[in-house]
Each structure stands twice: as C-alpha cells, then as structure tokens.
Amino acid sequence: MQSKIFLTLSFIFILGGFSLIRQSSGQKIEEKFVFCDIGQGDGFVYITSGGSQIVFDSGPGVKITNCLDRIMPFGDRKIEAMLLTHPQQDHMQGQINVFENFQVERVFYTGVMASSQVFNEWLRLANAEKAQIVNLKRGDEVTAGAATFEVLWPPEEDEKVWKEEPPDDLNESSYVVRLDEGKFCAYLTGDVPKEIMALLVTKPCQLLKVGHHGSKTATDSFVVGKVLPKIAVIQVGANNRFGHPNGEALTALSQVGAKILRNDINGDIEVLFNAENGEIRYKTQKN
Amino acid sequence: MIRPVQFQKYGFLLFYLLLALAVVLRIYTFRPRTLPINTLLKFEATISSEVESRPMSQKIKVLNLRIYAPNYPKYKLGDRLIIEGKVDGEGNVFSPEITKIGERASIKANLNDFRDTILSRVSALLPSREAALVVGALIGVDRIPEDFKVQLIKTGTIHVVVVSGQNLMIVAGVFISLSKYLGRRLSLFFSCLAVLCYAFFTGFEPPVVRALIMVFTTTVALYLGRTSGALFSIFLSGSVILLIWPDALTTPSFLLTFAATLGIVTLGQMLSGFFSKVPVVGENAAVSLSAFIFTAPVILYFFGSISLLAPLVNILVLEAVFPIMLFGFLLFVTSVIFTPVAQIFAFLTYLPAHYFSAVVDFFSKFDVGYIKGFAGNLYLTIFLYVLVFGLMLIWRGERDVSRAK
Numbered sequence: 001m002q003s004k005i006f007l008t009l010s011f012i013f014i015l016g017g018f019s020l021i022r023q024s025s026g027q028k029i030e031e032k033f034v035f036c037d038i039g040q041g042d043g044f045v046y047i048t049s050g051g052s053q054i055v056f057d058s059g060p061g062v063k064i065t066n067c068l069d070r071i072m073p074f075g076d077r078k079i080e081a082m083l084l085t086h087p088q089q090d091h092m093q094g095q096i097n098v099f100e101n102f103q104v105e106r107v108f109y110t111g112v113m114a115s116s117q118v119f120n121e122w123l124r125l126a127n128a129e130k131a132q133i134v135n136l137k138r139g140d141e142v143t144a145g146a147a148t149f150e151v152l153w154p155p156e157e158d159e160k161v162w163k164e165e166p167p168d169d170l171n172e173s174s175y176v177v178r179l180d181e182g183k184f185c186a187y188l189t190g191d192v193p194k195e196i197m198a199l200l201v202t203k204p205c206q207l208l209k210v211g212h213h214g215s216k217t218a219t220d221s222f223v224v225g226k227v228l229p230k231i232a233v234i235q236v237g238a239n240n241r242f243g244h245p246n247g248e249a250l251t252a253l254s255q256v257g258a259k260i261l262r263n264d265i266n267g268d269i270e271v272l273f274n275a276e277n278g279e280i281r282y283k284t285q286k287n
Numbered sequence: 288m289i290r291p292v293q294f295q296k297y298g299f300l301l302f303y304l305l306l307a308l309a310v311v312l313r314i315y316t317f318r319p320r321t322l323p324i325n326t327l328l329k330f331e332a333t334i335s336s337e338v339e340s341r342p343m344s345q346k347i348k349v350l351n352l353r354i355y356a357p358n359y360p361k362y363k364l365g366d367r368l369i370i371e372g373k374v375d376g377e378g379n380v381f382s383p384e385i386t387k388i389g390e391r392a393s394i395k396a397n398l399n400d401f402r403d404t405i406l407s408r409v410s411a412l413l414p415s416r417e418a419a420l421v422v423g424a425l426i427g428v429d430r431i432p433e434d435f436k437v438q439l440i441k442t443g444t445i446h447v448v449v450v451s452g453q454n455l456m457i458v459a460g461v462f463i464s465l466s467k468y469l470g471r472r473l474s475l476f477f478s479c480l481a482v483l484c485y486a487f488f489t490g491f492e493p494p495v496v497r498a499l500i501m502v503f504t505t506t507v508a509l510y511l512g513r514t515s516g517a518l519f520s521i522f523l524s525g526s527v528i529l530l531i532w533p534d535a536l537t538t539p540s541f542l543l544t545f546a547a548t549l550g551i552v553t554l555g556q557m558l559s560g561f562f563s564k565v566p567v568v569g570e571n572a573a574v575s576l577s578a579f580i581f582t583a584p585v586i587l588y589f590f591g592s593i594s595l596l597a598p599l600v601n602i603l604v605l606e607a608v609f610p611i612m613l614f615g616f617l618l619f620v621t622s623v624i625f626t627p628v629a630q631i632f633a634f635l636t637y638l639p640a641h642y643f644s645a646v647v648d649f650f651s652k653f654d655v656g657y658i659k660g661f662a663g664n665l666y667l668t669i670f671l672y673v674l675v676f677g678l679m680l681i682w683r684g685e686r687d688v689s690r691a692k
C-alpha cells in the first residue's frame with residue numbers, strides 16, 4: 001500500500017509539474033478564431049489577446065463543449081460573452097450545454113423568440129445563469145481586447161417587429177457582425193439571405209465566415225466579389241441532408257481566390273491574424 | 288461462507304445439478320412483460336431507469352420499447368408520462384407525442400436528482416472528458432461525449448467509466464489492499480461497505496445489483512478461501528442472478544461481468560505468478576490480461592469489434608483509476624460543501640483523469656490489431672472459449688509436470 005501511495009503521489013507531482021510547465025510556457029496568447037467541428041451547424045470562438053472568449057452560436061449537439069475544453073486552459077471555466085445569431089437548433093442547442101458547463105458572463109441575442117422547446121430551454125438557462133442579457137441591433141459595437149465587433153444586422157425597427165411576430169424565415173433575423181482591428185477585418189454571418197448580405201458589405205475583408213453553411217441562399221458571386229476574402233470558412237457537417245455547401249457558392253469563392261476551409265474536411269479550423277499588417281494564416285485539425 | 292469441501296462429493300454434484308435444472312427451467316418458462324410492436328400505441332408509464340441523453344434525442348426505456356424523444360423538455364427518472372406513437376418492428380418509437388402528467392417520488396428518483404447535482408458541480412469544475420471519467424467511474428453516470436465514447440470502446444477501456452463488475456472490483460480492491468493496516472476483517476467490511484455505497488449511488492439498477500452479487504461473493508471467497516471456492520461462488524451467484532433475472536443471460540453487462548470475474552479468478556491467478564516478477568504493474572497486468580481474454584469473445588459477439596491493444600492500454604491507465612476515484616470522491620464531497628476547496632481537488636483529479644484521457648486518445652488513433660466484423664457469431668464465441676479453456680488446461684498440465692520434476 002505504501003508503494004501505491006508513493007506511486008500515486010509521484011504520478012500526481014510529475015503530471016502536475018508538466019502541466020505547470022505547459023501553462024507557464026503558454027507565453028503570449030494569440031488572437032484567433034476557432035471554428036469548431038460541431039457537425040451540421042455553426043459554432044465558433046474568438047479568443048482575445050487577453051485570453052477572453054466570445055462564443056458565436058454553438059451548433060447542434062454538445063460538441064462545442066469538447067471544443068471549448070480543448071482550447072481553454074484548465075481552471076478557466078468562464079466565457080466572457082456568448083452570441084446567438086438566431087434561435088434555430090443548428091445554432092443554439094450547444095449553447096445549452098455551454099450554460100450547463102461554463103459560467104457565461106454576457107449573452108447577446110436579437111430578442112427574437114422561437115416557438116421551440118430548445119429555445120425555451122435556452123431562454124430558461126440564460127436567465128438562470130444570471131448573465132447580462134443584451135439585445136444588440138445594427139450600429140451597436142462590442143469591444144473585445146483590441147478588436148471591435150460592429151453589428152451590421154438586424155436593424156432596430158425590424159428587431160422590434162420580429163420580437164412581437166417572428167419572421168416566417170428566422171434566418172432573416174440572423175445577426176451579421178464585422179470584426180475590425182487595425183488592418184484586419186472579418187465578416188461573421190449567421191444564416192442571413194444573400195439579398196440582405198449584399199446590402200451590408202461595405203468593404204473587403206480578409207476573412208469570411210460563409211453564411212448558412214455554404215447554401216446558395218446566402219452566398220453568390222456578387223456578395224463574394226464585394227468581400228474578396230483570403231480565407232472563407234464553411235461550417236458544415238459531413239454528408240448532410242441539405243447538400244451543403246452548394247456548388248455555385250464554392251465556385252464563387254474559388255473565383256476570387258479564397259482559400260476554402262470546411263469543418264467536414266478540415267475538422268477544427270484556427271484562423272490567426274496580424275492586425276498590424278493584415279496578414280492572415282490558418283491551422284487545421286486534419287487535411 | 289460456503290466451501291465446497293463441506294459437501295460430500297455426490298451431495299455437491301446433486302446440489303449443483305438441481306440448481307442448474309432450476310436455472311434452465313426458469314429461463315425456459317420466463318415470459319417477460321412486453322408491449323406490442325408494429326402498431327400505434329398510447330400508454331401511461333413511469334420512467335423507472337435513467338434516461339439516456341444523446342446528442343440529438345433522449346432515449347427512454349419502457350419494458351421492451353425504446354422511445355426516442357426530442358432533447359427538450361428533459362425527462363427524468365420518476366416522471367409519469369402519457370406516450371403516443373408508432374412502434375416499429377424492433378420496438379423503437381421515434382418522436383412520439385409525450386405528455387407529462389406528474390412525478391412519482393421514490394428513493395431512486397431522489398438519488399437520480401442527487402447524482403445530477405453532483406454531475407453539474409463536477410462539470411462546472413472539470414473539462415467534459417475528465418468530468419465524464421470521474422462521474423462515470425464513481426457513480427456510474429453516463430455523460431461521456433460521443434467521440435470519447437468511441438475512443439473508449441475502441442481501446443477496450445469503457446468498463447472504467449460505465450457501471451461494471453471490474454469497476455466494482457476496483458472499489459473492493461482498494462479497501463482489500465488496506466488489510467495490512469486495518470486487519471482482514473475490517474478491510475473486508477469496508478470493502479463490502481464501499482461496494483454497497485457504490486451500488487446505492489448508481490441507483491441499484493439491475494446490472495449494478497447483478498455485478499454487486501458477482502463481485503461481492505467472489506471477493507469474499509477469493510479473500511477467505513481458495514480459487515476453487517471463488518469458482519464455486521461465481522457459478523452460484525451466476526445461477527442466483529439467472530433465477531431472479533432470467534433475461535440477464537442475453538445482456539452484455541451480465542455476461543461481461545461474469546466472464547471478467549471468471550477470467551480474473553482462474554486465468555488471473557495463473558498469470559499473477561508469471562507477472563509477479565514485473566515491477567509496479569505486475570498485478571494489474573495479470574488482472575487486465577485475464578479479464579480481456581475472457582471478455583473478448585463476448586465483446587466480439589455483441590459489439591463486433593475488439594482491439595488487441597486493449598490489455599496494454601488497460602495496464603497503462605489502471606494506475607490512474609485509483610487516484611481518479613480517490614480525489615474524485617473528495618471532489619464530490621467538497622463541491623457540495625465548499626467550492627474553493629473543491630477547486631484544489633478538481634486539479635488533483637484532473638491530472639490522472641487527463642492522463643487517462645490522453646492515453647486513450649493516443650491509442651485510439653492506431654488501427655493495429657483492431658478486429659472488426661464478428662457480431663452475432665455464436666460459433667466463433669464458443670470456439671474461442673473452448674480454445675481459451677483448452678490452452679489453460681494444457682498450461683496447467685505442463686506446470687504441474689514441471690513442478691513434479
């Protein structure tokens with residue numbers, strides 16, 4: 001038994017030592033996006049240089065939690081902010097699991113209600129979390145480290161109407177956000193249709209989170225021609241029943257020379273940037 | 288304690304023949320309560336076993352039916368429901384109409400709530416894989432992330448995180464190993480108490496109770512008696528289980544527990560002498576290898592795949608199970624009382640749990656020795672057992688001859 005106790009303690013101290021070395025050698029935290037491989041849905045995280053996390057959507061199922069566990073250091077169980085683009089299961093179910101496993105400080109959503117049990121559960125947990133719940137609208141800005149997120153959609157007047165009577169297509173109410181920092185910018189879309197998206201793009205950006213999982217309803221050559229992304233990330237599940245991503249959307253992205261990264265092919269995708277010169281690079285889990 | 292030596296030779300044989308006959312009769316005449324299949328059905332039921340939470344649905348078991356409901360609203364043990372839906376030919380009901388009409392209070396339901404409380408506290412302190420390991424190993428709660436579950440199955444380590452006989456044996460073994468300090472009687476008492484507590488927190492589900500009976504009798508017999516006494520206990524407890532739950536004969540949980548226990552008591556004892564020269568992991572190696580060899584045919588039959596790397600992975604991770612269970616238990620207690628202290632234990636639990644998870648993750652990437660595609664092959668299963676017992680007899684014979692020389 002003594003040898004067992006000795007072994008256990010040695011085991012703990014050796015591992016403890018390694019993990020401390022690993023933590024302390026973490027040096028400076030790089031700002032980055034991590035697009036999690038969560039199946040057919042959207043779910044990604046923006047990590048600030050200070051190590052804070054902003055979670056955008058969370059996909060179906062509970063895979064977002066595994067992704068957060070992988071990218072967050074041990075002991076950090078706090079999510080500084082979580083944004084829900086629109087209340088559909090493939091964007092919100094994982095957030096229920098995030099509420100259950102992490103402490104969420106701020107919640108951003110449009111205030112548009114959905115008549116689903118998943119949304120009821122999401123709302124119940126968001127309120128139980130005692131997080132600060134904010135309904136953002138067009139023109140609002142959220143600062144995260146050195147970056148600024150500007151809300152491009154939906155406008156206040158539409159949001160007011162949709163809070164009373166949700167639109168027939170909830171995708172229309174989806175947030176579109178642009179991150180700006182130095183010479184770098186990124187368009188972060190939900191499922192908003194391309195007709196709306198075309199009105200919102202005012203300047204080219206290095207990164208495009210492609211709308212609606214690469215559906216042709218959200219992406220066409222006009223939108224892509226205005227964004228001119230260097231990297232286009234498509235959050236899509238393998239062999240999904242919708243046939244996403246659409247061939248026309250892929251062609252449009254290829255034609256502007258965008259590097260297309262897909263969660264179904266590349267697994268988790270990290271996109272890193274240098275705000276000073278606008279350079280952008282990526283790492284993928286596979287392929 | 289029943290010892291075979293207490294029986295006259297023929298009396299013992301007669302007793303066991305009668306018992307075997309009773310078991311066969313019980314199995315033959317057993318008619319489980321079932322609900323009709325291939326029909327539209329509306330019925331009222333109380334959930335009496337833990338609801339399985341899946342990524343896109345929740346699975347509720349009612350007699351022979353498996354009901355797949357959307358994830359929300361969440362149902363739990365003790366909920367009284369009216370269920371209306373189409374039952375297919377295999378007893379599955381997909382997306383039925385469910386109306387909750389009440390809750391039935393019971394110790395089991397209260398225990399389930401308590402386990403949920405512990406689970407939520409632990410989940411708030413540990414990453415999901417490590418949290419799943421701790422709550423699985425200690426209170427048998429199955430909240431294993433899907434990808435991790437696949438890795439655990441592939442590496443043959445799933446038994447650590449689901450309720451199983453091997454898991455109960457670890458709990459018993461921890462206290463048995465304290466006999467030098469506590470004395471034989473006291474360590475045996477604590478080991479039985481710990482196993483009982485474990486079964487209590489897992490809600491006394493039939494698979495747990497069956498594993499409890501198997502492990503309890505075998506541990507006691509092995510500790511007090513000889514291998515033959517333990518063997519007799521295994522067959523006696525197996526028979527008792529089948530008399531009470533004849534349907535256990537077709538459940539993988541019972542067969543795996545039975546096979547693992549039988550393997551540890553027979554082959555494990557033979558191998559322990561061989562492995563005793565191996566420092567540190569010698570005993571673990573004997574237990575892991577013998578349990579693996581005896582459970583492999585059952586795993587192949589039910590799951591159709593097995594990894595030959597499983598014994599190696601088991602030997603590597605087994606040392607971590609003791610600290611996971613020890614610190615995990617302290618984490619449970621402190622998480623309910625005082626969170627800052629719980630954070631210290633969370634860190635201490637995290638280290639071995641993370642090691643376990645990393646080893647499983649590493650070995651799951653190898654396809655070397657990964658055998659697939661023999662599900663439902665009864666002849667192969669029988670052949671493998673005949674082969675194992677045959678080889679054991681030959682080895683035993685050779686050992687006796689070399690000893691005689």
